[in-house]
Amino acid sequence: MSRSKFTVFLLSCLLVLLMSSQAFLQDDVIEIEYWQYNFGGRIEAMDDLIAQFEAANPDVRVIHNSDIAYDNFRDEIAASAPAGVGPDVVTLFYGWIPAFVDAGYLVPLPEEDFPAEWIESYFSPMVAESKFLDQYWSIPTAVRTLALFWNKDMFEAAGLDPEKPPTTLEELVEMAQALTIYDGNGTEILNIAQEGFPPQLSGQWHHWFREVLLRQYGGVPYSDDLRSVMWNSPEGCEAFTYMSDFETVYKTGSNDLFTDATNAFVTGLAAIHIDGSFRLGTIRNNNPDLNYGVAELPVGPNGERHNFGSYWTHGITRRAAGDERRMDAAVRFLKFITTAEAGLTWVEYTGELPAQLEAAADEELLADPILGPFAASLAYSHATFFVDETAQRQVLIDAFDNIRLAGVDPCQALNDAALVEQEILDQFWADQ
Amino acid sequence: MFQLTLARKKILWAYLFLAIPLIFFLYIRIYPTLFAFEMSLYDWNPLAEEQEYIGTENYERLATELNNPRSVTRAAFSNTIVYVVLGVPIQLSIALLVALMLNEIGRLTMLYRLLFFLPFVTSTISIAWVFRALYQPQFGFLNVLLTLFSLPQQPFLKSPTQALPSILAMIIWQGLGFAVIIFLAGVKQIPRDYYEAATVDGANRWQSFRRITLPLLNPSIVYLIVLQSISFLRTFAPVLAMTTQGDGGPLNSTTTVVLRIYREAFQRFDMGFAAAQTVFLFAIILVVTIVQMRLTTRATD
Numbered sequence: 001m002s003r004s005k006f007t008v009f010l011l012s013c014l015l016v017l018l019m020s021s022q023a024f025l026q027d028d029v030i031e032i033e034y035w036q037y038n039f040g041g042r043i044e045a046m047d048d049l050i051a052q053f054e055a056a057n058p059d060v061r062v063i064h065n066s067d068i069a070y071d072n073f074r075d076e077i078a079a080s081a082p083a084g085v086g087p088d089v090v091t092l093f094y095g096w097i098p099a100f101v102d103a104g105y106l107v108p109l110p111e112e113d114f115p116a117e118w119i120e121s122y123f124s125p126m127v128a129e130s131k132f133l134d135q136y137w138s139i140p141t142a143v144r145t146l147a148l149f150w151n152k153d154m155f156e157a158a159g160l161d162p163e164k165p166p167t168t169l170e171e172l173v174e175m176a177q178a179l180t181i182y183d184g185n186g187t188e189i190l191n192i193a194q195e196g197f198p199p200q201l202s203g204q205w206h207h208w209f210r211e212v213l214l215r216q217y218g219g220v221p222y223s224d225d226l227r228s229v230m231w232n233s234p235e236g237c238e239a240f241t242y243m244s245d246f247e248t249v250y251k252t253g254s255n256d257l258f259t260d261a262t263n264a265f266v267t268g269l270a271a272i273h274i275d276g277s278f279r280l281g282t283i284r285n286n287n288p289d290l291n292y293g294v295a296e297l298p299v300g301p302n303g304e305r306h307n308f309g310s311y312w313t314h315g316i317t318r319r320a321a322g323d324e325r326r327m328d329a330a331v332r333f334l335k336f337i338t339t340a341e342a343g344l345t346w347v348e349y350t351g352e353l354p355a356q357l358e359a360a361a362d363e364e365l366l367a368d369p370i371l372g373p374f375a376a377s378l379a380y381s382h383a384t385f386f387v388d389e390t391a392q393r394q395v396l397i398d399a400f401d402n403i404r405l406a407g408v409d410p411c412q413a414l415n416d417a418a419l420v421e422q423e424i425l426d427q428f429w430a431d432q
Numbered sequence: 433m434f435q436l437t438l439a440r441k442k443i444l445w446a447y448l449f450l451a452i453p454l455i456f457f458l459y460i461r462i463y464p465t466l467f468a469f470e471m472s473l474y475d476w477n478p479l480a481e482e483q484e485y486i487g488t489e490n491y492e493r494l495a496t497e498l499n500n501p502r503s504v505t506r507a508a509f510s511n512t513i514v515y516v517v518l519g520v521p522i523q524l525s526i527a528l529l530v531a532l533m534l535n536e537i538g539r540l541t542m543l544y545r546l547l548f549f550l551p552f553v554t555s556t557i558s559i560a561w562v563f564r565a566l567y568q569p570q571f572g573f574l575n576v577l578l579t580l581f582s583l584p585q586q587p588f589l590k591s592p593t594q595a596l597p598s599i600l601a602m603i604i605w606q607g608l609g610f611a612v613i614i615f616l617a618g619v620k621q622i623p624r625d626y627y628e629a630a631t632v633d634g635a636n637r638w639q640s641f642r643r644i645t646l647p648l649l650n651p652s653i654v655y656l657i658v659l660q661s662i663s664f665l666r667t668f669a670p671v672l673a674m675t676t677q678g679d680g681g682p683l684n685s686t687t688t689v690v691l692r693i694y695r696e697a698f699q700r701f702d703m704g705f706a707a708a709q710t711v712f713l714f715a716i717i718l719v720v721t722i723v724q725m726r727l728t729t730r731a732t733d
Contacts, residue, residue: 256569
């Protein structure tokens with residue numbers, strides 16, 4: 001490069017630098033980062049909310065990071081934290097909150113902006129259950145409940161009324177059996193050509209056991225102080241046996257077939273399925289022609305209704321709290337994305353229910369044939385207090401596998417599993 | 433300024449070029465390795481700002497878990513031993529057999545070598561997914577084959593007894609090409625005259641193999657045993673990709689030490705305990721390697 005060319009090059013570099021710093025000085029925009037894991041409808045919903053927020057708050061720019069797959073979401077956060085980068089506002093599964101609070105990653109929601117009484121009166125009761133160490137650390141836009149999905153075409157083909165899903169636990173067993181089709185070479189799991197009702201502990205069934213079936217059989221999952229496992233009771237054993245019988249006795253399906261139970265239902269290979277409202281989006285995207293219905297979960301032997309509620313919830317990080325302007329922007333953003341209007345925007349994109357009572361009581365929502373059953377379940381939903389959601393889920397997956405793969409008696413499997421989970425709880429509380 | 437001779441300049445440049453990868457290596461590999469030792473003495477949470485020094489507590493916990501029959505950590509260590517003890521001898525025996533056969537053929541040698549080597553340079557994750565599909569209950573290729581011959585279908589990856597061998601088969605197959613190439617190079621080094629002399633003396637094929645091939649291949653064998661043992665001790669990606677949600681199941685029957693280390697560090701945020709396991713694994717690899725080097729080299733002396 002000749003000397004004159006080099007000078008021109010240097011000067012233009014300088015000019016670019018000057019211009020960009022000038023831009024920084026002139027508009028007083030603060031940038032904050034928002035992270036959530038990659039899930040179709042939620043990304044669109046949040047893009048919409050961010051656009052609205054930025055229009056109303058021209059001094060804040062929100063960088064939306066939604067590229068991380070669910071499986072790597074926590075890894076990426078763990079990698080970003082020591083580097084001093086990462087989100088200012090982050091969306092986490094509610095069951096992870098204790099671990100993030102424990103590490104000092106989240107800061108409590110400022111009381112003046114998010115008063116406790118307001119949270120308790122404005123949001124669904126399950127949100128109040130996430131109070132931890134006497135404080136609120138996060139609030140959600142939306143919540144989810146479980147419901148029973150059924151494939152109307154298969155009901156019809158099996159000679160059942162396509163508009164009458166099972167309403168009791170006995171009916172569920174009968175219909176699941178009637179809907180299971182074998183390939184003609186036998187009636188073992190591997191001979192199944194169409195699944196009536198495949199168990200999926202790694203999906204929603206572990207929740208169905210803890211918060212629904214167990215309570216319907218008269219048990220409770222944990223002690224009131226949350227420190228002791230209580231599901232290894234005679235009631236628990238009855239409930240767990242009820243579940244495992246679908247695979248070991250009635251042979252109505254298995255999560256090992258057709259990739260997994262969720263996939264089997266979505267692709268039209270399973271007739272009945274228990275899942276959350278978030279699955280509506282999956283079906284819409286992957287198999288919009290599926291002819292299915294949604295109903296409230298069957299009532300228990302005692303006639304009681306229970307449901308499991310869960311939610312992804314937004315918290316403010318230590319990083320935001322380290323800078324007054326970031327914190328201010330984060331608080332404003334968090335307020336904006338948790339209003340009732342935001343909840344109603346969210347439900348359109350994701351099928352998740354608004355977390356705000358006023359929005360959840362929306363008549364149009366309750367009358368909706370698909371969303372209605374989920375919304376109706378909000379009133380009797382419980383959110384499990386998890387100390388380590390992944391590990392606690394694995395405990396029940398293993399208990400179920402011990403029954404179906406190792407031939408262990410359900411009560412014995414449950415007792416063994418309880419020992420493991422109690423160790424997890426003990427370890428958590430010992431550190432508090 | 434002092435003048436450098438051309439030769440000196442060359443040397444200087446060589447060092448300069450070498451320094452860059454060296455610095456990179458020291459900073460990216462050696463430093464973190466040593467750092468793991470320090471980390472293992474802390475209750476290290478990557479999300480936290482400050483880390484608490486807890487001395488040998490992580491190692492005590494490791495000892496307790498290794499003694500607890502219910503613990504996943506224990507399952508991980510015992511599975512890893514199975515991967516090594518079965519994997520290394522099976523893989524090397526097949527590789528030696530293939531190398532000897534490849535050495536015999538005169539046509540299309542490059543094509544055959546290429547075919548055996550190809551899996552080794554293919555991404556482990558994509559191979560794992562292909563095998564996962566082959567192993568599918570019901571419609572997987574293997575089960576379709578079994579049905580074709582009126583044999584009962586098998587659950588493969590879904591069974592606590594079949595899952596580990598199924599994954600092991602994939603790992604053995606994938607790494608085979610590498611071992612074959614090393615053996616082939618070793619076999620080619622052996623002078624033909626030795627075999628001719630042996631034949632003249634009336635030795636049969638088995639005797640030539642026992643007395644000539646095997647002893648003269650010893651350097652390759654030692655090299656491969658050490659290298660493949662280390663590689664099997666570090667089994668991770670195939671288990672992550674081939675088990676349900678990468679959980680190392682069913683019933684922890686396939687989980688490995690490295691998979692557990694990853695889970696502890698990045699899912700449970702317990703870097704300290706993960707680091708303690710890393711250090712322990714490092715010690716195992718060190719001991720295994722030293723013992724193998726001693727035993728196998730002595731055999732030739």
